[in-house]
Amino acid sequence: MKFFENVFTYDYSFPAVSLAYFLRYPNPYSRHVLTTDVIDRYVDPKTQRLHTIRLHLKKSKVPSGILKLLPKGMGGSDNSGQSYILETTIVDPKEGWMESESRNMEWTGILSVVEKQVYQRLPIEGTLDSLEGLALDDKRGEQTTVKTTVTFRSRFGQGKLLGRRKAESIGDHNAEVEEEAPKRGFFSSLSTAGIQRTIELIGVKRTRDAVLRSKQGMNVVLERLRHGGIVGVLEGMRQDREAAFGHEGPWKRAWVRGHAHIEDDDN
Numbered sequence: 001m002k003f004f005e006n007v008f009t010y011d012y013s014f015p016a017v018s019l020a021y022f023l024r025y026p027n028p029y030s031r032h033v034l035t036t037d038v039i040d041r042y043v044d045p046k047t048q049r050l051h052t053i054r055l056h057l058k059k060s061k062v063p064s065g066i067l068k069l070l071p072k073g074m075g076g077s078d079n080s081g082q083s084y085i086l087e088t089t090i091v092d093p094k095e096g097w098m099e100s101e102s103r104n105m106e107w108t109g110i111l112s113v114v115e116k117q118v119y120q121r122l123p124i125e126g127t128l129d130s131l132e133g134l135a136l137d138d139k140r141g142e143q144t145t146v147k148t149t150v151t152f153r154s155r156f157g158q159g160k161l162l163g164r165r166k167a168e169s170i171g172d173h174n175a176e177v178e179e180e181a182p183k184r185g186f187f188s189s190l191s192t193a194g195i196q197r198t199i200e201l202i203g204v205k206r207t208r209d210a211v212l213r214s215k216q217g218m219n220v221v222l223e224r225l226r227h228g229g230i231v232g233v234l235e236g237m238r239q240d241r242e243a244a245f246g247h248e249g250p251w252k253r254a255w256v257r258g259h260a261h262i263e264d265d266d267n
């Protein structure tokens with residue numbers, strides 16, 4: 001298991017940062033994000049905290065470093081595709097904090113990635129209170145800090161080991177030979193733990209770049225919010241969506257292609 005941690009401070013109020021978080025897709029640094037859907041959202045009547053569950057669909061590609069460790073063909077024909085990310089958030093607007101957790105839903109056996117973020121208001125003397133922070137025209141107001149912690153855990157090969165131990169316990173020689181077969185060749189020179197550590201380290205390296213792009217994307221959204229308000233953010237989202245997917249968007253194009261195939265079959 002590997003960990004990555006980063007702390008960053010935005011020169012914007014907590015209301016602005018928390019709003020930008022929910023409006024951050026799409027932006028020029030996140031064109032791999034195809035869609036975002038709200039699965040559930042409610043306000044706890046006791047705590048007055050906002051709870052949200054969202055599902056993000058992203059373009060994905062198995063890193064070449066990890067691909068070399070996988071059996072041939074396991075990464076798909078072009079080693080790319082789409083993956084879902086499940087995100088849960090809790091926002092406390094009164095106390096000025098937000099917690100989020102995101103986790104991948106594909107390839108979890110190879111590498112499970114869980115990202116947790118804690119956003120916290122950092123008051124500065126003389127700052128405005130509550131939602132007035134959204135209307136600031138300069139950066140003299142409050143700041144917001146975010147602590148990001150990412151956990152990487154690979155379970156690659158554990159299923160084979162468990163299967164082999166079970167075969168040994170019941171004395172089934174044929175099953176044991178079958179479980180040993182995938183470990184020939186390249187795998188015979190590496191231990192399961194060594195492969196797992198390598199996969200986890202590759203994930204850490206990719207996350208460093210992803211965190212930087214995430215900050216840049218958030219700053220783009222925050223600047224749009226500062227200068228154009230919600231309308232400015234929505235207009236920016238429209239432009240980014242068209243730049244990434246064209247006027248129709250990814251889902252409409254997929255529907256049109258599927259509909260055309262159905263019509264061809266009918267003819």
